[in-house]
Amino acid sequence: MIHYVIQIVAFQLLFLIVYDVFLKRETFFNWNRAYLLGTAVLSILLPLIKIESFRNVVPQVYTFSFPKFAFETQNPIVLNEVVLKGTSTSNSILSHVPNILLLGCILALLYFLFRIFQILKLAYTNPKVKEKDFSIIQVSNSTLAFSFFHYVFIGEKIKTQERESILKHELVHIEQKHTWDLLFFEILRVVFWFNPLVYMYQNRISDLHEFIADSKAIKQNKKQYYENLLSQVFDIKSVSFINPFFKQSLIKKRIIMLQKSKSRKIQLLKYTLLIPVVFGMLLYSSCSQDRPTKDVxxxxxxxxxxxxxxxxxxxxxxxxxxxxxxxxxxxxxxxxxxxxxxxxxxxxxxxxxxxxxxxxxxxAEIPYGVIEQVPAFPGCEKVETREESINCMSKELNSFILKNFNTNLSNDLGLTGEQKISVFFKIDANGQIIDIKARANHPDLENEAIRVVSILPTMIPGEQDGVKVTVPYYLPIKFQIKE
Structure with missing residues (x-):
C-alpha cells in the first residue's frame, strides 16, 4: 500500500513538472484541462498496471562459472508454509498510520460535506430566478460572484453594469461543466488528504477554468471586461470547488493570459511528451512488481x-x-x-x-527431481513413499518452528501486519543442517529464523543409488501480527 501511494505521488510530481515547464503558459486551455484531468487519473491507474513483457526489456546477464551455475540450478524441496501468530502492543507511530489516514479521510469528508451544505443553504435561503438552462441566486447583502453546477450566485451589491460580464463568464463554467472537474479533485483530496500534489492539481485546474471562461466571455466587450476585473475585489468564500468570478490572487494572471497571443499550433507537439513519460512510468511500475512468495x-x-x-x-x-x-x-x-x-x-x-x-x-547436492530417497525427520523414516516423507518432514518442521520461534519479536520490534520470511538450508550427508540463509523485511526476523532452523535435530540423510547425499530445502514462513 505504501509503495502504491509513493508511486502515485512520484507520478503526479513528474506530470506537474511537465505541465509547469512546457504547457502552463500555452493558450491551449482545453488541451491543458484534458492533460490535468487525464494525468491525475493515470497517476492512480499506472501503478496498478503490470505489463509482464516490460520486465524483459533489459535482458538479464548470466555468469556461467560452474559454482554459480551449480547454486542457481539446484531445485530445492519446497516445504509447506509455516504460519506464526503474534501480537503487537507497540506505540510506534508506524503502527498507527492506517488509523491516522482513515481519520484524516473522515475529517476531510466531513469538511467537504459542510461546505456543500453552506452552498445549498445559500441556494435555498435567497431569491432565485429560473432561466432556461440555469438559475440565478440573488445573494442578499453580499458581493459574492461564483457558479456551482447550474447555479450562478450574484451578490445584490454588485453594480448592474457589471452583472452582464459576470453572468457571461459564469455561464461558460456552467456550459463546460467545470464544477465536475473541481469535485473530482475534491474527492481526491478526501482520499489523499495528505498529498500536497492533489491540492496543486486542483489549483491549476481552477486557474484554467478562469482562463477558459475569460477567453470566451471577453469576445463581446473587451474594455468593459477589463474594467470589471480591475474595479474591485469581490467577497469570495473559501470554497475550493466553486468557480468564483473575482479572486484577488488570480486577477493578475487572468489579465496577463488575456493579453497573450494565441499559441501556434506547432506547440501542440509538446503534448507528445506525455507518451515517453507514460511509457517510462509503465516500465517502472511493471518492473517493480514484487515476486509472489510461492515462486521464490x-x-x-x-x-x-x-x-x-x-x-x-x-x-x-x-x-x-x-x-x-x-x-x-x-x-x-x-x-x-x-x-x-x-x-x-x-x-x-x-x-x-x-x-x-x-x-x-x-x-554433490542432489536436486529434488533426481534424488531417490529424500531426507527424513526423526520418526518419519518408516513412511513408504517419497511424498509421504516430504509431508511428514513438513509437519514435524512446522511443529518445531511453531514451538521454538520467538513470536514476542513482533512486540519488541513494533511489527504489524503480515511478515514474510524465506529460509533456505541444506541437509548434508550426515543429516546436519548446513548453509542456512534467510530473507525478511527485518534483520532480526532473519536471525531468528536462522537460529530456529539451526537447532533442528539431526535428520536422516537422503540417499542416491545407496549413497548418502546433500539435499537443498526451501521453507516459507508467514508471521501474522495483530495489534
Missing part, C-alpha cells in the same frame, strides 16, 4: 533454457575429460575430487547412477 524458490534458481543447454554441454565435456584423465592414472587427486564435486551437481540423473562416480556422489 523457482526464481532464486532460475536460468534460461538456452543457458542450461550451453552449460550442460560444457559440463558433459568436462566430465568426459576428467573421466579419461582419472582412468588413465588409476587415481584421483584432491583437485580432481573438488572438480567432480562441482560437476556432479550438474550431471544428469542417468549420470548419477554410473558406478564410476559413486565415490564422489556424496559431495
Amino acid at each position: 524458490a523457482k526464481q532464486e534458481y532460475r536460468v534460461s533454457n538456452e543457458s542450461q543447454e550451453k552449460a550442460s554441454s560444457e559440463v558433459l565435456q568436462s566430465i568426459a575429460d576428467l573421466k579419461e584423465s582419472i582412468a588413465a592414472k588409476g587415481s584421483m587427486t584432491d583437485e580432481e575430487k573438488n572438480a567432480l564435486k562441482t560437476l556432479m551437481m550438474l550431471v544428469s540423473p542417468d549420470g548419477l547412477k554410473e558406478p564410476y562416480f559413486k565415490d564422489v556422489v556424496k559431495y
Whole structure:
C-alpha cells in the first residue's frame, strides 16, 4: 500500500513538472484541462498496471562459472508454509498510520460535506430566478460572484453594469461543466488528504477554468471586461470547488493570459511528451512488481533454457575429460575430487547412477527431481513413499518452528501486519543442517529464523543409488501480527 501511494505521488510530481515547464503558459486551455484531468487519473491507474513483457526489456546477464551455475540450478524441496501468530502492543507511530489516514479521510469528508451544505443553504435561503438552462441566486447583502453546477450566485451589491460580464463568464463554467472537474479533485483530496500534489492539481485546474471562461466571455466587450476585473475585489468564500468570478490572487494572471497571443499550433507537439513519460512510468511500475512468495524458490534458481543447454554441454565435456584423465592414472587427486564435486551437481540423473562416480556422489547436492530417497525427520523414516516423507518432514518442521520461534519479536520490534520470511538450508550427508540463509523485511526476523532452523535435530540423510547425499530445502514462513 505504501509503495502504491509513493508511486502515485512520484507520478503526479513528474506530470506537474511537465505541465509547469512546457504547457502552463500555452493558450491551449482545453488541451491543458484534458492533460490535468487525464494525468491525475493515470497517476492512480499506472501503478496498478503490470505489463509482464516490460520486465524483459533489459535482458538479464548470466555468469556461467560452474559454482554459480551449480547454486542457481539446484531445485530445492519446497516445504509447506509455516504460519506464526503474534501480537503487537507497540506505540510506534508506524503502527498507527492506517488509523491516522482513515481519520484524516473522515475529517476531510466531513469538511467537504459542510461546505456543500453552506452552498445549498445559500441556494435555498435567497431569491432565485429560473432561466432556461440555469438559475440565478440573488445573494442578499453580499458581493459574492461564483457558479456551482447550474447555479450562478450574484451578490445584490454588485453594480448592474457589471452583472452582464459576470453572468457571461459564469455561464461558460456552467456550459463546460467545470464544477465536475473541481469535485473530482475534491474527492481526491478526501482520499489523499495528505498529498500536497492533489491540492496543486486542483489549483491549476481552477486557474484554467478562469482562463477558459475569460477567453470566451471577453469576445463581446473587451474594455468593459477589463474594467470589471480591475474595479474591485469581490467577497469570495473559501470554497475550493466553486468557480468564483473575482479572486484577488488570480486577477493578475487572468489579465496577463488575456493579453497573450494565441499559441501556434506547432506547440501542440509538446503534448507528445506525455507518451515517453507514460511509457517510462509503465516500465517502472511493471518492473517493480514484487515476486509472489510461492515462486521464490523457482526464481532464486532460475536460468534460461538456452543457458542450461550451453552449460550442460560444457559440463558433459568436462566430465568426459576428467573421466579419461582419472582412468588413465588409476587415481584421483584432491583437485580432481573438488572438480567432480562441482560437476556432479550438474550431471544428469542417468549420470548419477554410473558406478564410476559413486565415490564422489556424496559431495554433490542432489536436486529434488533426481534424488531417490529424500531426507527424513526423526520418526518419519518408516513412511513408504517419497511424498509421504516430504509431508511428514513438513509437519514435524512446522511443529518445531511453531514451538521454538520467538513470536514476542513482533512486540519488541513494533511489527504489524503480515511478515514474510524465506529460509533456505541444506541437509548434508550426515543429516546436519548446513548453509542456512534467510530473507525478511527485518534483520532480526532473519536471525531468528536462522537460529530456529539451526537447532533442528539431526535428520536422516537422503540417499542416491545407496549413497548418502546433500539435499537443498526451501521453507516459507508467514508471521501474522495483530495489534
